[in-house]
Amino acid sequence: MQDMHQHYNGVLVGLSYAVSVLGSFTALQFALGIPLAQNAKQRWGAILAAGAAMGGGAIWAMHFIAMLACNMGTQVTYDVLLTTISAVLAVVACSLGLAIVGSGAFRFINLLFAGVLMGLGVAGMHYLGMAAMLSSAQVSYDGGIVALSVGIAIVASMAALWLAFNLRGKLQMLGSALVMGVAVCGMHYTGMSAMEVSQGDTVPAGFEQGLQGQHLGLAIFVVVVLLLAVALGLSIVRQQRRAALSI
Amino acid sequence: MAELEVRVVSERREGLLVELGRVVTEYGHVLIRQRLVQEAHGACLTLVLRGPDERQLALEEALGTHPRVLSFESLRPQLVETPAPQAVATPFEGRAAPAPRVAPASIPRPTAPPDSAPIAAGADVGRVERMLPSLAKDYPRIFPWLINLDYAVAAEARDASLYLAGRRTGAWVYKRDFALGAKLGLIDAIRRIALPALRVLVTVEHHDNQLHVRGCPLCQPGGASGGRFFCGFIEGLLAESVDARTVFVRETSCHSHGASMCVFDISH
Numbered sequence: 001m002q003d004m005h006q007h008y009n010g011v012l013v014g015l016s017y018a019v020s021v022l023g024s025f026t027a028l029q030f031a032l033g034i035p036l037a038q039n040a041k042q043r044w045g046a047i048l049a050a051g052a053a054m055g056g057g058a059i060w061a062m063h064f065i066a067m068l069a070c071n072m073g074t075q076v077t078y079d080v081l082l083t084t085i086s087a088v089l090a091v092v093a094c095s096l097g098l099a100i101v102g103s104g105a106f107r108f109i110n111l112l113f114a115g116v117l118m119g120l121g122v123a124g125m126h127y128l129g130m131a132a133m134l135s136s137a138q139v140s141y142d143g144g145i146v147a148l149s150v151g152i153a154i155v156a157s158m159a160a161l162w163l164a165f166n167l168r169g170k171l172q173m174l175g176s177a178l179v180m181g182v183a184v185c186g187m188h189y190t191g192m193s194a195m196e197v198s199q200g201d202t203v204p205a206g207f208e209q210g211l212q213g214q215h216l217g218l219a220i221f222v223v224v225v226l227l228l229a230v231a232l233g234l235s236i237v238r239q240q241r242r243a244a245l246s247i
Numbered sequence: 248m249a250e251l252e253v254r255v256v257s258e259r260r261e262g263l264l265v266e267l268g269r270v271v272t273e274y275g276h277v278l279i280r281q282r283l284v285q286e287a288h289g290a291c292l293t294l295v296l297r298g299p300d301e302r303q304l305a306l307e308e309a310l311g312t313h314p315r316v317l318s319f320e321s322l323r324p325q326l327v328e329t330p331a332p333q334a335v336a337t338p339f340e341g342r343a344a345p346a347p348r349v350a351p352a353s354i355p356r357p358t359a360p361p362d363s364a365p366i367a368a369g370a371d372v373g374r375v376e377r378m379l380p381s382l383a384k385d386y387p388r389i390f391p392w393l394i395n396l397d398y399a400v401a402a403e404a405r406d407a408s409l410y411l412a413g414r415r416t417g418a419w420v421y422k423r424d425f426a427l428g429a430k431l432g433l434i435d436a437i438r439r440i441a442l443p444a445l446r447v448l449v450t451v452e453h454h455d456n457q458l459h460v461r462g463c464p465l466c467q468p469g470g471a472s473g474g475r476f477f478c479g480f481i482e483g484l485l486a487e488s489v490d491a492r493t494v495f496v497r498e499t500s501c502h503s504h505g506a507s508m509c510v511f512d513i514s515h
Contacts, residue, residue, distance in 0.1 A: 105490040106429030165429035168439045214499040247383040247419040
């Protein structure tokens with residue numbers, strides 16, 4: 001079998017980081033509302049919105065932009081079911097992580113649990129997304145680098161959550177979103193470097209029915225537009241509330 | 248001992264009686280009867296209380312500025328001179344916090360816990376209320392308003408009025424600029440919330456549990472201390488941000504009494 005090499009489109013790689021930061025920024029805006037929720041409905045609304053923005057935007061959309069950026073020298077499609085499950089996994093893991101860290105007083109044990117959940121959510125989404133990949137190529141992984149990629153996701157997630165919930169002021173959300181972007185992208189590209197690809201002979205079953213690049217591009221476009229709209233809307237609402245706050 | 252009837256409106260009824268009951272007990276009053284009804288604008292709780300006359304004003308102030316209370320009215324059936332409802336402030340929004348107390352004007356401040364501090368008089372709530380919107384509009388250039396308040400209120404209400412103004416301003420600044428995020432430990436809350444908020448107003452340094460204010464405009468040498476404003480301001484800032492039930496701030500030295508700077512000691 002002939003080894004295949006990955007080549008990246010630099011612009012799309014940069015865009016993948018930008019999308020992960022935008023998704024994290026939007027998610028953290030929701031997440032920081034969790035401690036302020038006055039009833040269970042508000043609380044779960046904030047948790048699910050934060051989890052959806054983080055899992056669907058910062059992680060899932062970033063992952064597939066990065067996959068579009070990667071040229072492996074063979075045509076690739078994606079299994080629809082596994083791709084969908086990977087997105088759901090990311091959303092659920094991030095929602096749980098943010099629910100833990102956003103509840104009650106900020107404690108290291110909560111940060112640890114939340115960081116592990118979110119890190120595993122990032123990694124789980126990535127490797128499930130990779131498993132959804134359909135191509136003639138044969139894929140194998142270097143276990144050590146895979147473990148490193150998971151570790152990066154967990155540690156950087158913890159750092160981002162600590163920044164988000166402990167800092168105040170300008171660095172709070174932007175700083176934590178930038179670090180969360182590092183968590184997601186660091187995990188992804190480390191995970192990709194763990195992948196060894198070799199040329200296979202046949203394409204797997206379902207290859208023709210799989211999601212192709214243009215479909216993914218459209219889905220990602222929708223997610224990014226939604227994230228932008230929500231981030232902008234939240235900022236406007238918060239500004240209006242601040243202005244209307246009576247002394 | 249005199250009877251006092253108060254009527255408060257709160258957003259939610261859950262736990263309202265318990266929380267206000269704590270305040271009532273804290274001020275040496277007992278609950279004679281109560282009525283809680285749900286109205287269109289919120290839960291309306293009427294309390295008939297009995298307790299020492301000298302603590303009534305302070306109790307009214309504490310109830311009127313309680314974070315659960317949206318509006319507050321007080322009737323003193325046994326006081327002929329105040330038959331009409333006494334409208335008091337819409338309180339700051341925030342977590343249960345120590346009620347405003349008035350410490351003696353002399354510096355250094357007593358080191359005894361605030362619960363044992365003598366209560367001199369209540370704040371001139373009406374005057375503070377009228378000033379607060381202007382203060383918010385001009386924030387952070389608030390010192391002219393505070394100096395004005397200092398001269399406008401009666402001497403015995405001065406400290407409590409400054410404290411109330413500080414408390415309300417601190418709670419407002421907290422909600423405006425610092426509310427997003429988790430509850431913090433006291434030192435972290437001082438460093439990340441109180442310090443940056445005070446820097447907008449004065450030159451300030453942070454040392455452990457203390458904040459040192461240089462050249463405080465409210466504490467001119469030879470004059471009266473305006474430190475109660477900062478005590479209230481810091482308490483208002485930290486009340487909701489700290490993982491503790493209450494935060495206490497005491498001024499342990501004051502520029503107006505010859506110290507090089509005003510020192511505020513923060514504890515919980």
